[in-house]
Amino acid sequence: MNISSDTNGPAGQTEARFGVRIAARLEDGLRDLPHNITERLRAGRMRALSKRRVTQIQLETVLAGAQSASGSLDAQTPGFWTRASALLPLLALVLGLMAIGVLQDQERAYELAEVDAELLTADLPPTAYTDPGFLQYLKKSAQE
């Protein structure tokens, strides 16, 4: 025990002896703790230990993940399939962008074709829209 080493003088020693005796009484009293209390303490300890197990498993999983990630980066001669699988997401991204581009071009072409078709099938010939008199007429009627 490190109590006596901290106490100075006879008064300190007397105090320490008294304290130790009281503590011994208290320690003695622990044997008589009711069963329900000791059981609850035991259950609490078991819960704490199982919590530690869960935390440790989580920690190990994270560490293993980090290790495998750094391992694949550190590998000096990765195989063809390893490299290929690393490039797969990039390839998917490029293909996706290309597909989006083609779809957008197609959609624009359809829109233009629709406008052309409407112009060509309308009662007015398309050349009417180049006539300044006709444009003036359209402007006036829109204002009215």
Next chain:
Amino acid sequence: MATERELDAFLRGVEKRAFKRTYYHVRNEESALDIVQDSMMKLAEHYGHKSPEELPMLFQRILSNATLDWFRRQKTRNALFTQLGDFDGPEGDGEFDVLEALLANSDNPQQESSQSQAERAQILHAIEQEIQNLPTRQREAFLMRYWEELDLAETASAMGCSQGSVKTHCSRAVGALAKALRSKGINS
């Protein structure tokens, strides 16, 4: 790093004392059990990877903080810290005479062995009562020093005060206990 067995052994060794100490503070069995269980969970979850030598101090701190949190939740924090007895406890040379007398009487092994179980239980009850009557800081310092057997530096660190304050708290606690037990006619 403490193994599961080491942690189990440590908790098994401290759980009853922790419960009793907490009970002296909060005076409620259910709350004391909750606080101790909470402290064990925190130790296992956050400090389970520490070495076995570090566990006692960590546990003392966690337990003290958990008890303080309980008082905060009970909104009695002010009452906890403003007990005047923390600062102006009884002092004087007379106490040491009382102590000497108590120790002289109780050092007699014959007397001790002749104590019946009922007597011992009675004395324990009186001691526990007087410990509960101590101001919080004095009680904490006394129990950590003499029951948990922490040294001055460790107690000061766990209590967040200076070593001088720990000495003062302990000295006053011993004085108050000796006087109270003497008045009850008990030789510790």
